[in-house]
Amino acid sequence: xxxxxxxxxxxxxxxxxxxxxxxxxxxxxxxxxxxxxxxxxxxxxxxxxxxxxxxxxxxxxxxxxxxxxxxxxxxxxxxxxxxxx
Numbered sequence: 001x002x003x004x005x006x007x008x009x010x011x012x013x014x015x016x017x018x019x020x021x022x023x024x025x026x027x028x029x030x031x032x033x034x035x036x037x038x039x040x041x042x043x044x045x046x047x048x049x050x051x052x053x054x055x056x057x058x059x060x061x062x063x064x065x066x067x068x069x070x071x072x073x074x075x076x077x078x079x080x081x082x083x084x085x
Contacts, residue, residue: 027081033069036062 009026039062041055072078079085 027079029080030069030073033066037066 009024011022011024013020014023015021039059041052041059045052045055069078
């Protein structure tokens with residue numbers, strides 16, 4: 001039986017500023033999630049209220065996602081690979 005390549009990580013193309021870019025989707029780990037809790041709104045955005053609000057929303061989303069991740073990790077219900085889904 002031939003060995004089948006894993007489907008994770010997944011590479012696909014997206015459009016950014018009308019330019020094609022390849023991105024990689026992969027499972028994160030505890031270190032990745034904890035790094036998201038240290039995100040801050042950059043000072044460069046102080047003069048742009050719209051971008052400052054977007055960055056604050058992204059930070060809040062990251063904090064809520066990290067909180068959810070910690071719950072699943074601590075209750076041992078998190079998937080760490082595609083096989084565990």
